[in-house]
Amino acid sequence: MSEVSALEMPTVGDFARVFRHIQAEIHKVIVGHEQAVEELLMALFAGGHVLIEGVPGTGKTTLVKTLGLALNLSFNRIQFTVDLMPADITGTRVILTGEDGRRDFQFQRGPVFCNLLLGDEINRATPKTQSALLEAMAELQVTVAAKTYPLDPPFFVMATLNPIEMEGTYPLPEAQLDRFLFKVRLNYPDEEQLVRIISTTTGPEEAGVEAAFPREEAAIRIEGLKKLVRNVIAAPALEQYAARMVRATQPANSKFVSDSPRAVHEETVNRYVMFGSSPRGAQALILGGKVRALLDGRANVAREDIEAIAPSALSHRIMLNYAAHSDGIDGAHVVERVVRSIHSARPV
Amino acid sequence: MSSSYQVRKTEEKLGLIFGRIGSIRLRLNSLAWQRGAFGLLAWTIAIGAITVLAAFYLQPLTFLIAVAILASIAIAGVTESIRTAWRMHVNRAGAASIADRRAELKGRLETIIEIGQRQKVVKLRHGPEHLMLWSYLIEDTLSRQDEFEPARIEARRVSRSIYGLLAAVALALAIAPLIIRMHGKPLPIPANQDEMTLDLNDLHLRAADPDSDDGVEVHADAATMRRLEDKLAAESAAGSGKGSDTPMDRMMSHAKGLAGRLQDKLTGRTQQQRQRITLKLADNSQDMNSLEKRDPVKLNPRRKGEDADAHFEHEKNGGDSPIPNTPQLTANNPERNTMGGGGDEESSTPEQRANPSDNSSDKSDDQVNSDSSTNGGSSHGVGADPDTLFGSPAGSKLGGQGFEISIDARSEVKGPKAAGHAYLPPKVRTPLSSTQHPDEPIARAAVPEDDRAAIKKVFER
Numbered sequence: 077m078s079e080v081s082a083l084e085m086p087t088v089g090d091f092a093r094v095f096r097h098i099q100a101e102i103h104k105v106i107v108g109h110e111q112a113v114e115e116l117l118m119a120l121f122a123g124g125h126v127l128i129e130g131v132p133g134t135g136k137t138t139l140v141k142t143l144g145l146a147l148n149l150s151f152n153r154i155q156f157t158v159d160l161m162p163a164d165i166t167g168t169r170v171i172l173t174g175e176d177g178r179r180d181f182q183f184q185r186g187p188v189f190c191n192l193l194l195g196d197e198i199n200r201a202t203p204k205t206q207s208a209l210l211e212a213m214a215e216l217q218v219t220v221a222a223k224t225y226p227l228d229p230p231f232f233v234m235a236t237l238n239p240i241e242m243e244g245t246y247p248l249p250e251a252q253l254d255r256f257l258f259k260v261r262l263n264y265p266d267e268e269q270l271v272r273i274i275s276t277t278t279g280p281e282e283a284g285v286e287a288a289f290p291r292e293e294a295a296i297r298i299e300g301l302k303k304l305v306r307n308v309i310a311a312p313a314l315e316q317y318a319a320r321m322v323r324a325t326q327p328a329n330s331k332f333v334s335d336s337p338r339a340v341h342e343e344t345v346n347r348y349v350m351f352g353s354s355p356r357g358a359q360a361l362i363l364g365g366k367v368r369a370l371l372d373g374r375a376n377v378a379r380e381d382i383e384a385i386a387p388s389a390l391s392h393r394i395m396l397n398y399a400a401h402s403d404g405i406d407g408a409h410v411v412e413r414v415v416r417s418i419h420s421a422r423p424v
Numbered sequence: 425m426s427s428s429y430q431v432r433k434t435e436e437k438l439g440l441i442f443g444r445i446g447s448i449r450l451r452l453n454s455l456a457w458q459r460g461a462f463g464l465l466a467w468t469i470a471i472g473a474i475t476v477l478a479a480f481y482l483q484p485l486t487f488l489i490a491v492a493i494l495a496s497i498a499i500a501g502v503t504e505s506i507r508t509a510w511r512m513h514v515n516r517a518g519a520a521s522i523a524d525r526r527a528e529l530k531g532r533l534e535t536i537i538e539i540g541q542r543q544k545v546v547k548l549r550h551g552p553e554h555l556m557l558w559s560y561l562i563e564d565t566l567s568r569q570d571e572f573e574p575a576r577i578e579a580r581r582v583s584r585s586i587y588g589l590l591a592a593v594a595l596a597l598a599i600a601p602l603i604i605r606m607h608g609k610p611l612p613i614p615a616n617q618d619e620m621t622l623d624l625n626d627l628h629l630r631a632a633d634p635d636s637d638d639g640v641e642v643h644a645d646a647a648t649m650r651r652l653e654d655k656l657a658a659e660s661a662a663g664s665g666k667g668s669d670t671p672m673d674r675m676m677s678h679a680k681g682l683a684g685r686l687q688d689k690l691t692g693r694t695q696q697q698r699q700r701i702t703l704k705l706a707d708n709s710q711d712m713n714s715l716e717k718r719d720p721v722k723l724n725p726r727r728k729g730e731d732a733d734a735h736f737e738h739e740k741n742g743g744d745s746p747i748p749n750t751p752q753l754t755a756n757n758p759e760r761n762t763m764g765g766g767g768d769e770e771s772s773t774p775e776q777r778a779n780p781s782d783n784s785s786d787k788s789d790d791q792v793n794s795d796s797s798t799n800g801g802s803s804h805g806v807g808a809d810p811d812t813l814f815g816s817p818a819g820s821k822l823g824g825q826g827f828e829i830s831i832d833a834r835s836e837v838k839g840p841k842a843a844g845h846a847y848l849p850p851k852v853r854t855p856l857s858s859t860q861h862p863d864e865p866i867a868r869a870a871v872p873e874d875d876r877a878a879i880k881k882v883f884e885r
Contacts, residue, residue, distance in 0.1 A: 085556070087556075087560075088557070088560055304557075307554045307556075307557050308557060309535055309539055309554070309557055309558060309561060310535075311531065311534055311535040311538040311539060312538055313517070313534065313538055314531065314535070369530075372530065373564075374530060374531075374532065374561075374564070375557040375558070375560045375561040375564065376530075376531055376532055376535035376536075376561050377531065377535075378524075378530040378531035379531060380530060380531075
């Protein structure tokens with residue numbers, strides 16, 4: 077903390093400038109996926125984690141690696157497989173011989189001890205292994221053999237999901253899904269983007285990424301920006317707006333949310349949703365809204381920020397039923413209906 | 425020191441923003457109340473004008489229904505105007521929200537209003553970073569003060585609802601000359617509606633409500649009038665038999681009376697000035713005509729006495745004959761009764777022939793007169809040939825279908841003997857044909873001698 081205060085306190089202008097700079101560096105390597113990159117950075121500065129979903133070959137791993145380079149932070153990658161054990165992630169106590177010849181149990185840190193962690197194809201590991209990340213993601217600490225080891229901030233987990241090869245996979249438990257601030261989708265690039273990808277990746281030179289911060293300042297600077305995000309002003313009415321939106325995704329409470337007799341979301345939620353968003357959804361809305369406000373040069377959250385962030389912040393927190401699957405309804409569709417309904421019910 | 429100075433400056437700027445939002449709120453609320461007031465006036469004026477106009481043209485029952493509908497519309501309109509005005513009314517946060525949207529300030533003003541109202545708490549709770557962002561927000565918002573000037577947020581000073589008020593006033597002004605011209609004067613009847621010629625057989629009669637206006641003037645020849653009397657009497661008897669004086673009837677009667685009085689107040693008319701229709705009746709029944717023409721007295725020997733009983737001419741008869749529940753029919757035009765030429769004697773009633781001197785007195789009465797011999801003693805026209813009286817009856821044009829017309833006629837009893845006596849319809853004895861014989865008692869036959877003993881035994885047992 078003293079290190080943070082030693083540096084100059086970032087301003088609203090600083091935040092937008094740093095953000096755009098990192099964004100630009102990433103796009104030197106990543107072609108397209110503008111929204112995905114922006115949401116990835118927003119999650120980083122909001123202090124959350126990101127679940128990246130996309131078909132193979134769309135640049136999920138490359139995106140995360142590039143981010144690590146642009147931020148100049150420590151970066152680890154874990155390839156999740158079915159035989160991966162929790163200790164392979166968190167680390168374990170091993171017997172080591174000391175200089176004096178004494179043999180003693182020492183904690184060997186796992187790959188989770190880094191700033192940026194890429195969990196590639198996280199759904200291929202067993203739920204036991206997946207949940208090894210829970211404590212690290214939520215509390216920035218790891219407990220092994222009754223001893224807790226804190227993680228160095230910033231700690232940012234980016235997990236990828238392959239939605240196609242579902243055989244031999246273990247869908248993420250709801251508790252773990254809820255710990256991801258945003259779920260980012262990577263779609264196929266269009267033709268123009270594909271041509272650029274070919275030309276930049278098949279040539280003799282690789283695109284170089286310039287780090288936004290010096291190595292020794294990177295973590296502190298990023299923490300300073302994260303603190304600025306937390307201080308962005310959200311009016312009580314906006315907090316209430318986010319709360320209403322989250323409650324609207326819950327089938328039991330959906331009908332109490334809107335005064336509008338034509339609440340379009342009610343039918344959708346009650347018909348397709350098994351469980352709605354948790355309170356973490358509301359936190360994600362406000363935090364994402366704060367980052368958007370800073371990017372727009374504002375010190376206050378607006379309704380537009382919350383509405384814009386809602387699909388990424390809420391869609392993966394909504395558990396759908398069989399009717400939704402059979403009708404081809406996904407979480408984003410439900411959230412879109414909810415946002416439209418809540419927006420129309422705004423006081424004039 | 426610098427921190428407190430910064431806080432003071434921030435609060436000064438906050439005061440400026442609050443003042444600007446207060447002006448916006450004042451303007452918005454002014455429009456809201458204008459909306460309510462103009463809407464209230466517009467609905468009141470428009471509905472009032474239409475109601476007064478309706479009072480001149482509509483019959484009481486129709487007017488009553490129209491007033492009910494108009495009152496409902498007025499209540500709905502006024503309620504909606506007030507509700508809209510209430511919804512448009514905003515508090516400070518609402519004004520800030522509207523200003524945010526219209527000036528595209530993305531929630532800056534709304535946030536300032538909400539946070540500013542409890543800023544002391546915020547200052548105590550949050551650190552310097554928060555204060556820095558708070559100052560930044562105020563500074564940033566104040567730098568955009570041109571964008572949220574009251575005139576830019578709401579350009580209008582007068583609500584658009586004034587157009588509705590002007591339209592209502594224009595409507596009232598357009599109606600006013602008409603109302604002034606017609607006030608206190610009877611309604612002019614259109615030329616094609618003041619007289620109707622009908623066949624009696626196509627006329628459906630029913631008992632009138634007590635409060636109905638006697639707005640129909642019936643003209644017919646004597647024989648047709650007698651048939652009309654019979655028909656009315658039959659209807660009256662049927663009506664009294666059904667017990668028509670139900671609570672609903674009384675309520676309707678009361679309502680119509682109320683509507684009539686309201687109409688009279690609005691129009692300045694008296695009851696006598698209400699619309700009157702002249703109904704010319706013709707009897708197109710060929711069979712009856714031929715019988716009547718042949719020998720009305722012979723065919724209906726009681727007619728004379730019955731005619732004396734069936735007093736439609738209460739004034740003429742001095743109220744001697746009580747005829748309750750009998751519709752009041754007014755002046756038959758004697759001149760029209762004498763139209764037609766031939767068949768004078770045949771068409772005159774037995775009473776006319778028996779007492780022609782009464783006709784002179786009848787002439788002066790403007791009442792229904794079954795004796796139509798005032799014109800030089802000729803009482804032609806009885807038998808009611810429509811072709812020779814009032815032209816072709818309207819009913820004859822309708823083929824076999826015919827139509828019904830309801831006459832709202834008021835039963836009126838005049839004279840000392842009127843009360844307590846029911847109207848007795850004249851009995852009609854249908855004449856026998858030439859092949860028929862009157863009934864005669866059959867002569868008692870004598871008991872045969874052989875059977876007398878046996879019969880005696882049976883009765884003795």
